[in-house]
Each structure stands twice: as C-alpha cells, then as structure tokens.
Amino acid sequence: MLRTEELTKVFRSDEVETIALNRVNLAVEQGEYVAVMGPSGCGKTTLLNILGLLDIPTNGKYWFDGQEVSQLSEVKRTRLRRGQIGFVFQSFNLIDELTIYHNVELPLLYMGVSASERRKRVSKVLEQVKITHRRKNFPQQLSGGQQQRVAIARAVISNPKIIFADEPTGNLDSVNGEEIMNLLSQLNSDGTTIVMVTHSPADADKAHRIIQLFDGHIVTENIRKAVKIS
Amino acid sequence: MKEVCLPFTDLKDNEIAEVEIRISERKRVLKYRIESFALAPPEKKKPGTNEKINLLREMIKAYDPDWELIQILDSNEGSNYVQLLYRYKK
Numbered sequence: 398m399l400r401t402e403e404l405t406k407v408f409r410s411d412e413v414e415t416i417a418l419n420r421v422n423l424a425v426e427q428g429e430y431v432a433v434m435g436p437s438g439c440g441k442t443t444l445l446n447i448l449g450l451l452d453i454p455t456n457g458k459y460w461f462d463g464q465e466v467s468q469l470s471e472v473k474r475t476r477l478r479r480g481q482i483g484f485v486f487q488s489f490n491l492i493d494e495l496t497i498y499h500n501v502e503l504p505l506l507y508m509g510v511s512a513s514e515r516r517k518r519v520s521k522v523l524e525q526v527k528i529t530h531r532r533k534n535f536p537q538q539l540s541g542g543q544q545q546r547v548a549i550a551r552a553v554i555s556n557p558k559i560i561f562a563d564e565p566t567g568n569l570d571s572v573n574g575e576e577i578m579n580l581l582s583q584l585n586s587d588g589t590t591i592v593m594v595t596h597s598p599a600d601a602d603k604a605h606r607i608i609q610l611f612d613g614h615i616v617t618e619n620i621r622k623a624v625k626i627s
Numbered sequence: 628m629k630e631v632c633l634p635f636t637d638l639k640d641n642e643i644a645e646v647e648i649r650i651s652e653r654k655r656v657l658k659y660r661i662e663s664f665a666l667a668p669p670e671k672k673k674p675g676t677n678e679k680i681n682l683l684r685e686m687i688k689a690y691d692p693d694w695e696l697i698q699i700l701d702s703n704e705g706s707n708y709v710q711l712l713y714r715y716k717k
C-alpha cells in the first residue's frame with residue numbers, strides 16, 4: 398500500500414535546522430492497522446502529513462499505491478488524496494460555517510459526485526457514526542466526541558483506501574475516545590488501512606503493529622496481532 | 628476506563644519505578660516498569676544523533692524479553708536519559 402525509503406524531513410527557519418524525520422524506512426500493507434507512538438516532537442505528525450500527501454519530504458522516496466510521489470506538485474497530491482485518503486485530526490478540523498450534513502458532503506462535491514448519489518452516501522455514513530439526528534446542527538453545537546464522529550464520517554465518505562488519524566482521541570474523554578477507537582477498528586475490519594498517531598498505549602493496543610519513533614528515527618516495531626487478509 | 632494516570636512526584640533521571648496493579652476479581656496482575664537509560668555519561672559530550680539512536684535500539688533489543696516495550700516517554704529537556712515504559716508479559 399505504501400513504502401518509504403530513507404524518508405527525511407528538515408525544517409529550516411532562520412538559524413535553526415530541525416531534522417524532524419531522519420531516514421525513515423517504513424512499509425504499510427493493505428488492510429493493516431498501524432499505530433505510531435513516541436515522545437512529543439519526535440516527528441509523528443510530520444510523518445503522517447507526508448504519508449498523507451499533505452507535505453513533501455526533503456529527501457528520500459515515497460511510494461503510494463505503487464506510484465513514487467515524494468516530489469509531486471501540490472495540485473497532483475491534492476488530486477491523488479481525493480477519494481484515496483481520509484484524515485482525522487486531534488482538533489476535528491470541521492468547517493464551522495457548514496452544517497454537519499454539509500461538512501460530510503464536502504469531499505463528494507470536490508469529487509463531482511451527483512446530487513442524488515451524494516444524498517444517499519451522506520445519509521448512510523451519518524447513520525454509521527450515529528449522528529443523523531444532528532445533521533442540521535453546526536459543529537460548535539456538538540460535543541467533542543460527536544464532532545470527532547462527524548470528522549470520521551467526512552474521512553470515510555469518499556471510501557478511501559487509507560485513513561490517517563493524528564491523535565484522534567487526544568481531545569476526548571475515555572468514553573468518547575473508546576467510541577472513536579471502536580469506529581476505527583470497525584473501518585479496519587471492513588478493509589480500510591489505518592495509520593494512527595497516538596499517545597495512548599491502550600489505543601495503540603488496537604493496532605496490528607506499533608511503531609516507536611524517537612528523534613525522527615524509527616527505533617523499534619512491535620507486532621501485536623496478525624493482519625486479517627481479506 | 629482503560630487508563631490510569633499515576634503522577635510521580637520525584638522520579639530521578641536514573642531511577643527505576645515499578646508499578647503493580649492487581650485486579651482481584653479477574654485475578655490478574657499487571658506489572659509496569661519505567662526504566663531509565665543513560666544515552667551518554669553525564670560528564671561526556673553528547674553523542675551524535677545517529678550514535679544515540681543506535682545505542683537506544685541496542686538497549687531495547689537487549690532488554691529482558693519477559694518485558695515488552697509499551698512507550699518511550701517524554702523526557703526533560705536537555706536530559707541525557709531516556710525513559711521507557713515496559714509491561715510484564717503475563
């Protein structure tokens with residue numbers, strides 16, 4: 398599904414140079430559920446943003462679904478993202494001016510999906526995350542857990558092959574967090590590949606494999622369970 | 628509830644902390660350990676990043692196989708120690 402070779406990211410600002418990722422070699426198979434852990438500032442978000450085609454590496458190679466994408470232009474990356482990649486962020490990142498319904502519908506508009514098809518798919522996915530009753534509300538009127546469920550609905554509406562989640566339970570209490578984790582596990586058993594950054598060992602336990610990052614390096618990997626080949 | 632947060636008031640850089648949790652009804656004991664590793668003797672200069680990483684990888688690999696690494700913890704800024712959270716495999 399994806400593979401990196403010596404992936405390196407350097408941030409330069411004025412005098413300081415930060416090596417956020419240092420020669421990372423990583424492969425994720427289709428259907429896998431991978432957790433990424435590590436101390437604050439070790440490069441987890443940077444890695445996720447590059448894997449999710451939101452950013453490009455300074456050096457190294459990256460194959461997404463067989464295509465080498467490390468130096469792809471922003472336009473091409475955006476095109477590739479749509480329909481293939483879903484994102485879930487710690488801070489939900491919903492659009493405040495749009496209703497829940499329209500937030501979830503948005504990716505389909507970008508993809509040029511017909512109105513009737515859009516209606517069908519949005520209704521179905523809102524049902525899946527049990528938020529249908531709130532479809533006419535705006536994000537600010539929802540609790541954190543509800544907003545994250547909407548964010549997951551928005552991430553999966555385009556049937557992406559892979560979901561990248563950056564501390565999806567970071568802003569939630571344990572009950573709401575557990576619900577989000579169950580949704581992600583469900584999506585994975587339905588065949589969606591998941592790469593999730595987390596600080597929670599309990600959340601990481603849900604994954605097939607845990608990758609430990611430290612100072613921009615992968616220092617160790619830990620297999621938790623076998624991947625079910627669908 | 629899936630996690631318990633235990634504040635440690637004064638865990639020094641090179642101290643080992645052990646926590647045991649007994650869940651009586653299920654007769655299950657969970658053992659955790661926070662292990663400190665020095666990445667460089669304090670009086671010496673800091674090793675280069677790659678050297679440090681290789682050292683850390685070796686230390687993790689060589690650790691008692693009855694314990695599994697759960698998490699690398701945030702360490703204090705400028706500390707030459709790294710703290711690792713291990714769990715005893717039943």
Ligand SMILES: Nc1ncnc2c1ncn2[C@@H]1O[C@H](COP(=O)(O)OP(=O)(O)OP(=O)(O)O)[C@@H](O)[C@H]1O
Pocket residue numbers: 408409410415416417435436437438439440441442443444
């Ligand atoms: N846009 C940027 N410009 C400069 N430095 C950056 C930028 N983004 C990240 N960094 C630096 O790169 C390093 C890795 O950051 P990153 O956000 O990937 O860490 P993280 O592992 O996600 O941390 P956290 O657990 O706190 O979210 C940090 O030292 C950070 O300061």
Ligand SMILES: [Mg+2]
Pocket residue numbers: 441442443
């Ligand atoms: Mg981060």
